[in-house]
Amino acid sequence: MTRAFRELTAQLPPETQVRARARAEAMLAExxxxxxxxxxxxxxxxxxxxxxxxxxxxxxxxxxxxxxxxxxxxxxxxxxxxxxxxxxxxxxxxxxxxxxxxxxxxxxxxx
CATH class of the missing domain: 1.10.260.40 (lambda repressor-like DNA-binding domains)
Incomplete structure (x- = not known):
């Protein structure tokens, strides 16, 4: 069974989602x-x-x-x-x- 990445991240604790989003933005900025x-x-x-x-x-x-x-x-x-x-x-x-x-x-x- 394949699950969308968005579904998986939605199940993470909110603080983990915030950290992951911040890291992704930093990676895209540089x-x-x-x-x-x-x-x-x-x-x-x-x-x-x-x-x-x-x-x-x-x-x-x-x-x-x-x-x-x-x-x-x-x-x-x-x-x-x-x-x-x-x-x-x-x-x-x-x-x-x-x-x-x-x-x-x-x-x-x-x-």
């Missing part, structure tokens, strides 16, 4: 690029096509621990998202505006 890509329903090949690179470049990028913010921004945008850089301190968080994309007028360039 994930490696590979897991994020998979959660967005894209293969490495599909993402490579969106970024106009070859699939091995995506595999290599997903293993990196250090990269340019512009590379990460392109990757996130190809997944349909928007990258924000946030600094977190004990007394609050601050979104760093220095990394937002410059428009031609902001950079002193003309179009």
């Amino acid at each position: 994930m490696p690029l590979q897991t994020l890509r998979q959660a967005r329903g894209l293969s490495q090949q599909q993402l490579a096509e969106r970024l106009h690179v070859r699939q091995p470049a995506i595999a290599k990028l997903e293993k990196r621990t250090d990269m340019y913010l512009s590379t990460l921004r392109s990757h996130i945008e190809a997944l349909g998202g928007e990258l924000e850089v946030v600094a977190r301190f004990p007394d609050g968080a601050v979104k760093i505006a220095s990394f937002t994309e410059l428009t031609p007028s902001d950079s002193g360039l003309t179009s």
Whole structure:
């Protein structure tokens, strides 16, 4: 007899349900690029096509621990998202505006 996961969790004590929900939310809030890509329903090949690179470049990028913010921004945008850089301190968080994309007028360039 197969039972739905929702049915099983409904039988757990309320405090256990709260802890499980909090842990699931924490796991979803932080994930490696590979897991994020998979959660967005894209293969490495599909993402490579969106970024106009070859699939091995995506595999290599997903293993990196250090990269340019512009590379990460392109990757996130190809997944349909928007990258924000946030600094977190004990007394609050601050979104760093220095990394937002410059428009031609902001950079002193003309179009």
